[in-house]
Amino acid sequence: MIKKHYSKASRRALNMIWNAAGRYDLDPPFMAFHSNGRPDDYFNTIIGLTDKWLGLEEISAFFASYTAHPKAEEFDEFLWLGLENHIYERELLERPALPGLRKKRGDEFFLVQQTMSEQQMTMQSMPVYRQQQARWASVTGRHLPLLSPKETRMADALRFSGDLGKDGVLAAMRSFLQEFYNYDPVSDPRVSRPVTGFRAWYRKLTSHSYKQNDILLIRTGSGQGDPANAVALSWEGRKPAAPTERKAEEDARYIHDVFGPPALSEEELRQAESLLCTGNDAGCRLWITAPRQMQAPDTSSEVSGSRSYQNEVSDTRRRMMKQAEHNRRYLQDNRQTVQSSIRKLTSELDVFLASFMKGMPEQSRAGQLLPERAYRIDVLRDPMVFARDGEEKDIRLRVDLLLDASQSRMNSQERIAAEAYVIAKSLHMNHVPVSVTTFRSLRGFTVLEQLKKTADSSCEGILRYYAGGWNRDGLALKCMHYLIKEDRQHPEDLRLLLILTDANPNDSLAGSAFGKNYDGAVAVDDAASAVKALRRDRILTAAVFHGSTSHLENVYRIFGKEYVRVLSFRQFADSVIDLLQKVLQETG
């Protein structure tokens, strides 16, 4: 349910790469785009084919080896030109359409060149531009530009032969940098070291002239001679740092290291924060992550920072893994109860959903004879004396399961994981798309961690549930509301947000600009207004409550009558089906 990380254009570029590579599990480090957002079909095909012929892992490792160098982006450009020639020659026999695509790419380059202003010309890296000009002139049969002897040697060196193997290509890449830039990534002490502190500041100053060029890596056009239509090979993951205060940066880094990278881009997160983190939630931050594989607890190699910080992150991750094991064992130990709950909920849901979608009987000229109307045939010559089933209502239900994952759930983690598993599995078996997300608040961030995406057929990810942190229910609900509305792929579907909660919102960050704590009545009212907003947008919202009796009033204030209290796992299936019936029947 969480909006995909990739925009439509990125997804299209990825598809071009995957198609050429012949595999869809590839996470390419490069994608090629025009500056207007249109993917560059030729270069994306070349990137995909690079994986096919050479394997992107080692090539990417080479590109990654010089990221600390001030001219890294210029090097990218040169080396991709070299790779382009190599891949073209290798693929030519298998893909007769390639010369046409290549020529089209060359023509586009010159169309842009014709309309480029002097200012734009000065903004680009001339050595790269000269090499591109030489390459595309030879491809399209134009007059070659006048090149200096060094440029001619560069152009020759960048014509990586199709006969080279992987090692040969890597050697050619290395030798190009050595010969023309006197640079060897292998011996560079800056290799793989993140650029931080003074070095980052210094680099920012010194690389200013090239920074302006960073979207002009490979120039092309829209075919209309649009000068703004430049193309960039974007290096995934090389993102500018946001100008934030040190503490906020530390917090963000901690959240990133513990929960993984966000599923939304930085820009999308900021947009969501500007919309949602207002009023009671002013100053809060959001962090939304997609399902991920359980990572190894030893993070010392991937997490930078002091030893104690590394240990802290590593420790947290280890606890997460341990809890996943506990959840799995709980499921195993109670497999009979779990299986029977799944069976029960599945069959009851099946019957309920079928009857829910079934239309009312209607009179017709054929069907089952209605004896009380039979007289109408003779008396009134009315043939409408039969009944047939009404048209089935085309209602597609999608369920989003939101689990409170705050510290207060510490003592029932295994049970919550098992309950979520039962609900998700039963819905999935009835072909109802379901996603599962947890929420908690930590260091001012409200973290929504997705355990199961709608598209996932497996529910195993739910077992990664663990409790820890605070819970800012209002903001979490607002965030889910935002994400559901952003999911424009299925606007007509009936949405149900089901929350497993103890109805006790509580956060360390203040609940208003006046410094009131986010707990008690303030927090409950905040959550209640978020639920109201959800319902106003026709998103059905209901809660499965297993908290203490003292919070019963809270759950009523937040969710109204649309909640069910579960006291034991055995009555869980019955309670949930009752709740679903109650909520769905109210929709009519």
Next chain:
Amino acid sequence: MRIQRCSELRRHERHAQDAWIVEVFMTDILEFLKNEGVSADLLDGVRAFRTEWPAAGSGYAQRVPEPEYHYLGKDVWEKALSALLAGRNLLLCGPKATGKNVLADDLAACFQRPVWNISFHINMDASWLIGTDTYDGNKVSFRPGPVWLCAHEGGFGVLDEVNMARNEALAVMHSTLDHRRMIDVPGYDKIEVHPAARFIGTMNYGYAGTRDLNEALSSRFVILSMPSISDTDLDRLLAERFPSMKEKIRNQFVKLYLEIDKKAQNAEISDRALDLRGLLDALSLMRQGIDAGSALDMCLVNKTFDAYERTLIRDVIDARIPRELSKTEIFT
């Protein structure tokens, strides 16, 4: 899955005055199966079945199909023939474009039985299948449904996309499909299912709107899992269907189809564009002189109505087949 156009098994193409003159010699399907290497015992069984239940006697001889394509695949043929000869009903399961309906029609043609094609949908109910009361102007009478007719006349009932209907609607077929072989129509009569009648279900897991077939129904079928077409089979199909197509180009179309298949398997696009008939139609249009880009747009790309999905499919095509590729470049 391997489909071959049987009307072109002995096809001679001559190019005269810009027109394709085609001579077609129909072959008996049993001859074709013999050439495919299908067991002689099974073919003898089919011949005995045909002798015992001649189509001419059914009153619905015009419903015996004359399929345009033949399913290629000895293993699948042998399994299907064995099941039907043993009196079992058959459920053909597999993703789109695996030849389920082609095989179902071929089987009816092979046994020379009339076919009732019943497309299942969500609003299907028992009366739709078996029959319903209606008023004919004089009295309330029973209007038989396709299952009733098929069972009565000894036809082959093709239950297309059987898992699109609700399981409750299908419960009425239990006695028809199992050892009882009968249909009891409340208020009317009980009929015995004709000994030559067979039911062939087709289904595709994972389509939007599909359901799991319940155990009661699936246990009444012999289930045959249909394999996806391989590159070799697709190449063979195209070579037989378009003998004048250049090998190098044919190879590109095979790869194009498999690339679209892979994209659909990875859920990047729906399988609307994964349409083998569409690819064959596109090549037919190209043979008529339409450029490759337009033909593929009409027969594959436009099968999907989502603009973004169309873009993705077009990207796959553009990376493989030049849009302006002409008839003379494709065919000799």
